[in-house]
Amino acid sequence: MPKLFVGIPVSEEYEARLNSMVETLRGRLRSRVSWTKPGKWHVTLQFLGKVDEEKVDEIRDALRLIEFLDFPMRAGSLEYIPNVHGPRILWMDIKEGAETCIELAEAVEEVMAAFDFKQNENFKPHLTLGRVKQIEGGDDFGVACAGLLQAWPVLQVESFCLYKSEQTAEGHIYTVVEEFPLWMDSGLIPIR
Template sequence: MHDGIRAFVGVPLPQEYQAAIGELGAWRSRLASRTTWTRPGNWHVTLRFLGELSPQKLDEVKVALGGVAFAPFSLRAGGGGMFPRRGKPRVVWIGVEEGRQELVRLADAVNRALLPLGFAEEGRPFSPHLTVCRVREARGDRWAALIDALSDREWASVPVDRFTLWRSTLTPQGAQYGVVSEYGATSV
């Protein structure tokens, strides 16, 4: 048994977005593939996955993230796609149409704050997205119909004035998230 705390940094999404992920879950019954859908209440934009942290390291992360400055901005989801772009999908996602550059800058600021604590730089460029589902086993579905449905949906523009350090506890029912700390926007 380990006493590590599984943690990540992300931007919380408002209730109207949380309700929408529940509606999108109706696609589950239309797919033959084995999928795990994001649960309402858990939907967010991940800025950085941190992995298992000791309580001491978590305290250091909390302090380091307190130094991240960013101005409030607006976010609006739009479009959709899959990772990887070709072949069998592993993740189905919704893109970010408004606030994309601001999210990239915020993720960069989070990563710079964590570098002195021994967190390595990410190996790939940050691509802001909202995970809809993870594909555990692809079974010949026509993914284009789902991607079209995601792309056709209209999303509201919502304010982003904070980011969150979350604890993620894995359970048989899926991940459960708990807020460790929140960090508000500043004038930069």
């Protein structure tokens, strides 16, 4: 039974910048952190979980019904959940395009409602850097993250994807099941 989620892919430039941030933090922190690995960056719109194989085509058909305009998105600042003193998750928030991301997530939820998937509660678009498993050696996350903020380029969101997540000995592998183009504002035609 595949585990599925819907998300927005990011550009190679974003991948490179995010990977660089993770490598810097990995060198500054002694804490046990499950870092996001290269090639796995995305903004999750809805986590679907384990899905019966025979439902996958129906889910793809439902996602194809979404008509949504392409939009600009830009990463913003590094955030700590719940706080910098005892973080469980480190992530980059979405500064520009966050409201539009939320609207796209709501459109996904709407077409997925027929499948009884869990609703997004307090959805906030973001890019996860890592999940803190255990804080070690008096790590100060605020100090470790100092100087990492940067001016992020605008990323034009032209599609979203249905992903399959598979657990392996090396960690999770994400595979694009299908990519769904958004509509260009000029002329309202799907981006291909």
